[in-house]
Amino acid sequence: MKIFSAEQLYEADKITIEKQQITSEALMERAGTQIFNWLHQRLNGTPVPIRIFCGIGNNGGDGLVVGRMLIEHGYNVIVYVVNCSDKRSKNFLINYDKIKNVTKKWPLLMKGESDFPEINPEDIIVDAIFGIGLNRCPGGWVKKLIQYLNESKAFKLAIDIPSGLYSNLPLEDTEAVLKANHTLTFQTPKLSFFLPETASFVSNFDVLEIGLDIEFLQTTEPIGQLISKLEAQRFYKPREKFDHKGTYGHTLIVSGSYGKMGAAVLSTTSAYRIGAGMVTAFVPKCGYAIIQTTIPEAMVITDKEDDYLSNISFDFEPSAIGIGMGIGKNDTTVAAFKKILQNKDIPFVIDADALNILSENKAMLKLLPKNSILTPHPGELKRLIGEWKNDYEKLEKTKKFSEKYEVVVIIKGAYTITVYGDKLYINTTGNPGMGTAGSGDALSGVITGLLSQGYDALLASVFGVYLHGRAGDIAAGQLGYEAVMAGDVIDNLSEAYLDLFVREELSSEESAEK
């Protein structure tokens, strides 16, 4: 699913109005109707107080549409106008007049703290104060109102975006953002929903289609892409009957040192589980018996050193190389890593200690073969690209890094983001249970195994991150977050593949719509 910026959404809005020959008021009616339907399907007439806080722009206008429809359906609605300025948008005013036609309870004008209403925990708060038109940090009594609503235990539903959050700009004040329990966002999710500094304000969200111009949506380059099951299904390359193990490549996993052979076991196993035809593990001598006994399917080549890597040589042409997991930073290992990078025609996955070696030897960055895949967690990324002031600067710096060295960078996190040039791919699978040792080693094995099977660098990255996260979700479903270990993620890679083509069960309301 595409993620558009606020500017692109305003453009889509304009084009839709022109091409569909509708008024902006009609578009707002569509948007408000979608929110109303969502609420009505869930509340089913419950007389719980619904308190709608409307700003004075079009987000507030949406709130007024929802308020009118709820009143028309007999709900107990209290509408507030958060008078942050005396200006009013045109469609706000139109809908302000319309709501007066359906109720004698006119919207209550809020001008300061003394107007804050008492809110009970069982009430519902609808946040229509600011939408994507927020242009400065909320301050004064409006900020206090947001804080007051945050303190309330009532369920908070945000329209389009929690008030105080920018759609695609850094946050200035975390105290001035509504913490929504649920957000109903129009047409596309917003980038801030997925970044570490802002995602906590959007714990759950649904995207509501409001019929913006299809051609615009299809042809416009988005600022990011969300990767979920629908996209992942399209990445999958089916196998042919007469394929053989050679078709799926020979993966080389270069990993391990004394005390860290687990990293080699995990990455080698996951390369196999994801479908590599053959996997050879290149390890220090101390790892020989470990790999041979834990993964009999794997071939093993050992370094001349017992405890660490010093000279990585092999007598076959690997279809992909994954390197770095648990290798340490011994001087001879650094030299060996430098030498293996001379294999310019082999796709690489570079992880863990190999990333740290690069950060400490920045001159080596230009030796990276084109389209190498780097898989840093935030700490490793910081060492590679330097400090950042906020998530947006982090993304900009990573894009520049990716462009400069022509590499794919996978920023690991709750929403793992793959950066390829100026493009962002945001993953939707994974869970806190995967914050466990070895999880990253498993991911490196997965991506290297996919490269071996002929997936290109970008597909292997984005598809690998999706499958790894999905396997983690399945593992967490069986074991609970706390108990998940990296091995469980690998054990469920098969389920993650199978799940790609399992049809979701329709909810009762979706079935009714069919």
Ligand SMILES: NC(=O)C1=CN([C@@H]2O[C@H](COP(=O)(O)OP(=O)(O)OC[C@H]3O[C@@H](n4cnc5c(N)ncnc54)[C@H](OP(=O)(O)O)[C@@H]3O)[C@@H](O)[C@H]2O)[C@@H](O)CC1
């Ligand atoms: N295509 C779509 O996506 C569709 C979008 N739709 C809806 O429109 C929404 C966008 O509406 P919008 O452009 O009117 O902006 P919105 O967010 O209501 O706020 C702007 C107002 O707030 C003010 N203001 C800003 N910051 C402030 C601050 N810190 N403190 C105080 N005031 C502040 C600003 O005032 P000013 O800067 O002019 O003083 C201005 O008056 C969008 O989120 C969605 O809900 C749908 O209806 C239909 C299709």
Ligand SMILES: [K+]
């Ligand atoms: K809002």
